[in-house]
Amino acid sequence: MDPLRLSLDVPLREFALRVELAVGREVVALVGPSGAGKTTLLRAIAGLQPARGRISVDGDSWLDSAQGLELPAEERSVGLVFQDYALFPHLSVRKNVEFGRKGHAGLLDRFRLTALADAKPRELSGGERQRVALARALAPDPAVLLLDEPLAALDAHTRGEVRTELQRLLRDAHRPTLVVTHDFEDAATLATRVGVLVEGRLRQLGSPAELVASPSDPFVASLTGANVLPTGELIRSTDLAEGDAVAIVYPWEVTLSRSLPDDSAQNHIAGVVESLVPVGNRVRARVGPLTAEVTADSAERLDLRVGGRAVASFKATATKLLSQGP
């Protein structure tokens, strides 16, 4: 039996959040656009937001509307890492970490905070603040760990490093963990399973690889970074779909050339290069309706320039078809 089981119904302004979820000793990420109800879900689990339904953790009931049971936040065993971390500004790092439970010296050590123990939160970098927030949340040894956009408050250049460290810390925490993020890459790095939350409903739940390999709908596909193309124009695909469909092709399946190539790719779209963004040793290029990811070498060889023309090509076998939702 999974340690955390929940079935929640929270009325929001525009729609109702309705989610059923079971989480083992694993990290599950919830991705979705802002306003999808991700933060509300975390707050409902923590007991900071009134909700209907059931939440049970290791067999203990935290919420059972049918029985009239709703434990207040302070009686739930939950660690919550807030967006922007919500560190107590008037307390030192040590006092922050010890707020929930005193005398846990090993924790400061494990989170590399010993040298910062007497510093105030305002003196810390974004990555350090995040470690304090996580250490503080874990100090009382909570049964469930929740993180709300843990990477959103960070600068782009520290983000990658902090993400890798967070991944390790979350695996080590070894307890049901829910991470909310709007970024699929963050979700895929941190979590073993990813749930896509849109307008209060879980559209799809699976491993990052499953979501990329078989997205359940065009929204999930675009969230994972795929190009979603209408099939009004002729697009060749070896896939099958019923009714109105869209074509899905990932950026790394798209190649670029100066003129119409004579190769096995069966789909070609000529267009103006709208943007070129270097990503590590690769370049993400926007050509017409398509995003292509090519090596920096080939971008240079092709002499790609914003405003110039290029032809984007992709194979029929790399093109998936998805039925449009109802």
Added chain:
Amino acid sequence: MKHAFTAAAVVAAAFALAFLVLPVLALFLRVPPGDLVHALGTSAARDALVVSIKTSAIAHAAVLLVGTPAAYVIGRGRFRGRTLLLSLIELPLVLPPAVAGIALLVTFGRLGLLGGALDAVGVRLSFTQAAVILAVAFVESPLYLRGAIASFESVDGALLDAARTLRARPFRVFARVALPLAAGGLGAASALALARGFGEFGATLLFAGSLQGVTQTLPLAVYAQFEVNLDTALAIGAVFVCFGIVVLLALKLIPGWTRSVSLWTFRSASSPSA
């Protein structure tokens, strides 16, 4: 034209400053400083000082003790009629003190609303020192409440939520997080309220009378001594000026206080205040 206007504006500023400062200076210039200190030694001044300090201290302690948790509940709470409640709290601020005095008289006086009940348990308030304390608390508490409510409102709710998820019970959330974070604003509100209460005149006069050594506070002594011994009245006036300077300097110089004062004195700039 531009220069002419600038010059006119500077003259206006100088005029305004002189208009405000000159009368205060005159308090000190009329009588030599030595005589002022000497005049404070009269029994009327000494008695008034004792009555003022005692009643102000008790009233202020009561206002802080009751007002702080009350402001926390009102500042953090979301409930129907909150705006109405805030207006009711501020109402005494816009009343003339004499009206406040009459209001207290018809509430706690012998023939007042609660007078019968108080009489039955053997409590007589009007024209006692307890009446002074009530009057001072009545006029200063809206000022404290308003500032304290604004201070608690400005505490980031996520911090209070964070404390709850760390298993803090309501009192600990209040004492360890809300109170220290609102402390700057509470200090400023407390200083302003204390100054207002210390100078209270009208409500005290109507509700408590002006009996030397019992209900005659420093402001009442100024009025009483005005015709008897002007030096004493001036000396007490000088005490108020010094006290006022200390309060204002504290508001400007104590870091946490400065920020909080600007936070809510602007909001209230349009309402007549003490």
